[in-house]
Amino acid sequence: MQRPREASTVTSTSTNAASDPAPSIANHQEGQGISLPELSAAELARYDRQIGPGVLSVEGQQRLKASTALVTRVGGMGGPASLMLTMGGVGHVIIAHGGDMISADLNRQVLGSESALGRPRAADFGDYLRTMNQFVEVEAIDHEPNDAEAVELATRCDIILACPPTFEERLRLNRAAVHAGIPFIDAAQWGMTGTLIVVKPGETACLECLYPEPPPFEEFFPVVGAISCATGSLAALEAIKILSKTGDPLWGKMLTYDGYRGNFTTVQLQRRDTCACCASLG
Amino acid sequence: MPAMKIQISYTGRSYQAASLLPAEITLDDGATVDDALCLLKKDLSDDQQLPGSCLVAVSGEHIGTLTNYTNRPLRDRDELILIAPVAGG
Numbered sequence: 001m002q003r004p005r006e007a008s009t010v011t012s013t014s015t016n017a018a019s020d021p022a023p024s025i026a027n028h029q030e031g032q033g034i035s036l037p038e039l040s041a042a043e044l045a046r047y048d049r050q051i052g053p054g055v056l057s058v059e060g061q062q063r064l065k066a067s068t069a070l071v072t073r074v075g076g077m078g079g080p081a082s083l084m085l086t087m088g089g090v091g092h093v094i095i096a097h098g099g100d101m102i103s104a105d106l107n108r109q110v111l112g113s114e115s116a117l118g119r120p121r122a123a124d125f126g127d128y129l130r131t132m133n134q135f136v137e138v139e140a141i142d143h144e145p146n147d148a149e150a151v152e153l154a155t156r157c158d159i160i161l162a163c164p165p166t167f168e169e170r171l172r173l174n175r176a177a178v179h180a181g182i183p184f185i186d187a188a189q190w191g192m193t194g195t196l197i198v199v200k201p202g203e204t205a206c207l208e209c210l211y212p213e214p215p216p217f218e219e220f221f222p223v224v225g226a227i228s229c230a231t232g233s234l235a236a237l238e239a240i241k242i243l244s245k246t247g248d249p250l251w252g253k254m255l256t257y258d259g260y261r262g263n264f265t266t267v268q269l270q271r272r273d274t275c276a277c278c279a280s281l282g
Numbered sequence: 283m284p285a286m287k288i289q290i291s292y293t294g295r296s297y298q299a300a301s302l303l304p305a306e307i308t309l310d311d312g313a314t315v316d317d318a319l320c321l322l323k324k325d326l327s328d329d330q331q332l333p334g335s336c337l338v339a340v341s342g343e344h345i346g347t348l349t350n351y352t353n354r355p356l357r358d359r360d361e362l363i364l365i366a367p368v369a370g371g
Contacts, residue, residue: 016314025289060322066363073371075371076370076371077371078371115347118304150341164369164371165369165370165371166369166371167367167369188367188368188369188370188371189368189370190294190295190296190297190368190369190370191295191297191299192297193293193294193368194297194368195294195365195368205344210337210344210347210367211305211335211367215333215335215367215369216335217295217367217368217369217370221295221369221370222371254337254344254365256293256294256365258297260291260297260298261293261297261300263293265291265293265342265365266342267337267339267342267343267344267365268342268343268344269344270283270343270345
């Protein structure tokens with residue numbers, strides 16, 4: 001079963017995948033009956049260090065190639081997350097981020113550069129990602145998806161990584177992922193602390209189970225780039241594990257790294273039986 | 283009455299507020315999460331109170347938020363975890 005790759009209703013830039021887009025494995029984690037795309041000799045050479053015991057199988061790498069991931073936004077956390085997904089060989093990476101690059105972004109937004117200051121982020125970030133892996137199709141959207149766009153994007157993705165600076169956007173993306181039945185990873189930060197939540201719709205707590213209403217949060221939050229990068233990379237690792245069916249994803253858990261004190265905390269999250277987003281899924 | 287030692291962990295947004303809280307509290311045997319949180323609130327002034335959306339967990343198990351959690355008995359050496367919501371991107 002494959003999902004159609006219909007044209008996006010949102011603004012996108014050119015792509016540069018070295019071969020035709022792979023069939024998406026969207027929402028088919030069991031992978032039954034799916035013909036996975038072959039890996040060329042050049043691709044096998046590129047991913048040589050991540051295929052083998054304790055990492056990915058060849059089939060896992062093929063699964064990545066057949067996958068589509070949406071990352072929004074692609075600043076402090078989504079930037080490194082999308083970079084790792086692209087370098088790791090996720091076949092189709094969609095990024096979304098509005099606005100222009102400003103100086104204060106450059107303490108953490110690894111897809112940016114001083115030469116990009118004053119220019120729209122999405123196009124520059126997409127171009128940068130394309131330089132990192134010719135085997136990956138990169139689609140860059142120059143704004144944050146609204147409700148309808150998020151739902152549409154979710155229908156052609158296998159996973160969503162939410163890295164925006166507001167709970168409103170996070171909850172919107174969570175709803176879209178739950179509606180589409182695809183995994184959802186929420187990565188967030190404040191100061192020197194990062195959190196990660198991994199959602200399997202209908203089986204684990206979703207973000208709205210935790211926060212039925214958006215908690216108050218300041219627009220100009222403090223952040224040290226190192227925690228953004230670490231949290232974004234962990235989000236990408238979870239996505240790679242899920243998409244390639246490798247290891248044990250953090251399903252239904254919140255991982256917190258308090259970098260200020262150097263403490264990791266993992267909490268098993270409970271579903272809320274009155275959750276307006278996911279309770280009807282049983 | 284025998285006493286229980288409960289570890290306190292506060293993190294997430296404004297994690298520096300953890301310095302306002304004790305790292306460990308002592309409660310009577312049979313005490314609950316309610317008892318622990320009431321004790322902690324006494325250590326905080328009105329403008330230092332933790333946000334109602336703060337997640338509450340006991341030894342790794344999420345039980346709700348400060349405004350809506352499932353009260354339960356605590357056991358000696360439990361860790362009461364409070365995580366203030368974080369949304370920075």
